[in-house]
Amino acid sequence: MSMSDTRQHQAAVDALYDEAEHWHVNTGGETIHAKRIRGRWRTIKWMTASVWLIFFLGPYLRWDGRQAVLFDIPNRQYHLFGVTILPQDFWMLSLLLLFFAILLAVVTALVGRVWCGFFCFQTVWTDIFTWIEEWLEGTPPQRRKLDQAPLSRAKVRIKLTKHLLWILIGFFTGFSFVAWFSDAPALWGAFFLGQANSAVYISVTLFTVGTYILAGYLREQTCFWLCPYARIQGVMLDKTTIVPTYDERRGEPRGRVKKGETEASRTNGDCVDCKQCVAVCPTGIDIRQGQQEGCITCALCIDACDEVMEKVGRPRGLIRYASLDEFAGQAPKALLKRPRVWVYATILVVALSGIFYGMSSLDAIDLKVLHERAPLFVTLSDGSIQNKYTLKMLNKMPEELAVRISVSGPEGLKLIGAEAPVVIHAGGVTPAMVFVKVPKRHLKKAQEPIRFRVEATRPDGLVVESERTSVFVGPDR
Amino acid sequence: MAENNPFPGENNTGHVWDDNLRELKNPPPRWWMLAFWASVAFWVGYAILYPMWPIGQEPTQGVLGWSQMKEYAEGVEQITAKRAQFEEKLAGMTADQIIADPGLKEYTLASAKVLFGDNCRACHGSGGAGNPGYPVLADDDWLYGGTTGKIQESIAAGRKGVMTAHEKVLSPVEVDTLANWAVQMNDTAGAGGSPEGWALFKSKGCTACHGEKANGHVVDLPNGDFVSVGAANLADGIWRFEPGGFESAKHTILYGVNQTNVPGTRDAVMPVWGPDPTRGGVAKLGPEEIKKLVVYVHEFGGGQ
Numbered sequence: 001m002s003m004s005d006t007r008q009h010q011a012a013v014d015a016l017y018d019e020a021e022h023w024h025v026n027t028g029g030e031t032i033h034a035k036r037i038r039g040r041w042r043t044i045k046w047m048t049a050s051v052w053l054i055f056f057l058g059p060y061l062r063w064d065g066r067q068a069v070l071f072d073i074p075n076r077q078y079h080l081f082g083v084t085i086l087p088q089d090f091w092m093l094s095l096l097l098l099f100f101a102i103l104l105a106v107v108t109a110l111v112g113r114v115w116c117g118f119f120c121f122q123t124v125w126t127d128i129f130t131w132i133e134e135w136l137e138g139t140p141p142q143r144r145k146l147d148q149a150p151l152s153r154a155k156v157r158i159k160l161t162k163h164l165l166w167i168l169i170g171f172f173t174g175f176s177f178v179a180w181f182s183d184a185p186a187l188w189g190a191f192f193l194g195q196a197n198s199a200v201y202i203s204v205t206l207f208t209v210g211t212y213i214l215a216g217y218l219r220e221q222t223c224f225w226l227c228p229y230a231r232i233q234g235v236m237l238d239k240t241t242i243v244p245t246y247d248e249r250r251g252e253p254r255g256r257v258k259k260g261e262t263e264a265s266r267t268n269g270d271c272v273d274c275k276q277c278v279a280v281c282p283t284g285i286d287i288r289q290g291q292q293e294g295c296i297t298c299a300l301c302i303d304a305c306d307e308v309m310e311k312v313g314r315p316r317g318l319i320r321y322a323s324l325d326e327f328a329g330q331a332p333k334a335l336l337k338r339p340r341v342w343v344y345a346t347i348l349v350v351a352l353s354g355i356f357y358g359m360s361s362l363d364a365i366d367l368k369v370l371h372e373r374a375p376l377f378v379t380l381s382d383g384s385i386q387n388k389y390t391l392k393m394l395n396k397m398p399e400e401l402a403v404r405i406s407v408s409g410p411e412g413l414k415l416i417g418a419e420a421p422v423v424i425h426a427g428g429v430t431p432a433m434v435f436v437k438v439p440k441r442h443l444k445k446a447q448e449p450i451r452f453r454v455e456a457t458r459p460d461g462l463v464v465e466s467e468r469t470s471v472f473v474g475p476d477r
Numbered sequence: 478m479a480e481n482n483p484f485p486g487e488n489n490t491g492h493v494w495d496d497n498l499r500e501l502k503n504p505p506p507r508w509w510m511l512a513f514w515a516s517v518a519f520w521v522g523y524a525i526l527y528p529m530w531p532i533g534q535e536p537t538q539g540v541l542g543w544s545q546m547k548e549y550a551e552g553v554e555q556i557t558a559k560r561a562q563f564e565e566k567l568a569g570m571t572a573d574q575i576i577a578d579p580g581l582k583e584y585t586l587a588s589a590k591v592l593f594g595d596n597c598r599a600c601h602g603s604g605g606a607g608n609p610g611y612p613v614l615a616d617d618d619w620l621y622g623g624t625t626g627k628i629q630e631s632i633a634a635g636r637k638g639v640m641t642a643h644e645k646v647l648s649p650v651e652v653d654t655l656a657n658w659a660v661q662m663n664d665t666a667g668a669g670g671s672p673e674g675w676a677l678f679k680s681k682g683c684t685a686c687h688g689e690k691a692n693g694h695v696v697d698l699p700n701g702d703f704v705s706v707g708a709a710n711l712a713d714g715i716w717r718f719e720p721g722g723f724e725s726a727k728h729t730i731l732y733g734v735n736q737t738n739v740p741g742t743r744d745a746v747m748p749v750w751g752p753d754p755t756r757g758g759v760a761k762l763g764p765e766e767i768k769k770l771v772v773y774v775h776e777f778g779g780g781q
Binding site: 372373374375376378379380381382383386388433435440 | 602603604605606607613615616666710713714715776778779
């Protein structure tokens, strides 16, 4: 190492320790002002956070002249692009929830709290809020100074801008949420003309206030004290799970780089105790104390430590994604040899197959057949038996359908009342009353199965249909 | 107690149990008191705005003048206003016109369901299923005709058919022959009555009411209607008096229908629902209600 190199090196180390005085472990007593640095994980974090753009932009997608994804609660219809899901198809929702619950479990078991660190709205919104804070108020020391500074015109201006921006984000969050349940472009107009539903105003207000408080003030305290997942994750992790971990064997005994000490002569471990890992931590913990409840595994400490290691000329990876097994010197267990992976994967596949089955078997027309019970049957003057049915036909297509009704069952049966096609408007249910007449001699039992079939031709020539079995009741034999 | 308080100066009540368990006089939390006073304020406001104090016969009325009966009346008014558009249209239409209009028919059926339940179901059964002695309305057997006009007549003016008791007119053998014939006619829907039965049926004057073809039509009119006195159609698969069969038919022949001073005679009266001359023209149901019932009964499945 040349003289100037050494001096430069020493200066960098001194600067680190000057700063280190500020960083200490979060106990909830004061606001965490985490330092922002560039790095690989920071970039990944921005990319994963951008998934939430879908939440804001999704409601404006159009499909077939209506909102592409619309959870229309008043009309009990849920539109997903070309598919319309009605309450009777809702069993799929339970599978979807199962799928995501297990996905969360499997990801946590393999690579820790990826949801918390990279995707959770609490993390992402807090990240955006502090990003605005840094942009307006400056670096963490400047922010602390401003907080303690006496009231001045500049302070009020800066603080006011910040809170306004926060509330604005809160409003957009609430509005975007509501827009999934109501036609988005129309909602904008109705909202500001005061014509929207009271539920809309209540939801938007709750979201605005909630976002403002949760991301503006509670921040990491939410993860510590409000979120149940932080507590549950302890049972999801095992020795094979890779999480951001401090390499104790390499780092300890930690100690400051002493003046005049060379790499060859030092007695300390690799950790230079600069507390940069604590500085960047959004929850204000010290990763060197091991995996803990407050760690959302966002990996920002990895970026910070790598940068320091680079500066002091030591190998990167003092903090890195690693499992407990790895530190115990064991070879990582192959993914497919872990029973958890198999159990979770099986549940995931079952849930997904259920959803695929459900989605692929959605009928364009849904037919329900109600057999009249008063009277169950009527004897007609020619000696034949007549049953009455109410067919409830639901049209899930976006256009009007003219539905033809037919029936098959006992020999000699005659359908009455369905001579002309029944017109059902889009998304509507239309009942049709029909009679079925069967000569008595053709009835073998008191109850015989009878199958109704409805079909309609769509404008593009495609025939859609639905069938349902009911019963034909006659006198006891 | 207070004089030997072991924990003086800590704001306790002086009540001490088990040496150190004691009751303190700390005020409730601020939020609790705020909620408490807010609920008191709510109560005061409520007492001013709404009926509250049970003084004398009537409680205090409250400045809003709200009452449950008013709210109920408003609800009735709203539903009447909603129905008005349909009722106005119905007023100028005949039953046949209503049946031809799908929307109005649906409204009428829903509306008449209540009327039928209140006035008709006790005898005719829900859905017109019939009861022993009371005709099934859902079938296509109409002793007085199944057109809307005839049904309207039956409801408005009532019906009372008559059949002579034949206990003293026919011999037991003749009664058995006729009853057997009626069973054969019923089984074959009018195709296969025994010749002896037919001979008796025609010679004993039954045709006067039951008609030449035993179908209850005294005269068939060229327009498809028929003239009848309400005698049973013997040429179809339906029994007028349940349970039907030999014994039942024999009973009807022996004791007749609606005979005075004949024990065991069949009772078969449809009351008058329209203006009743014997009660000074008072009607149980108005013309609009009867019209709705006509549509309802016609649509049971057997209307003609």
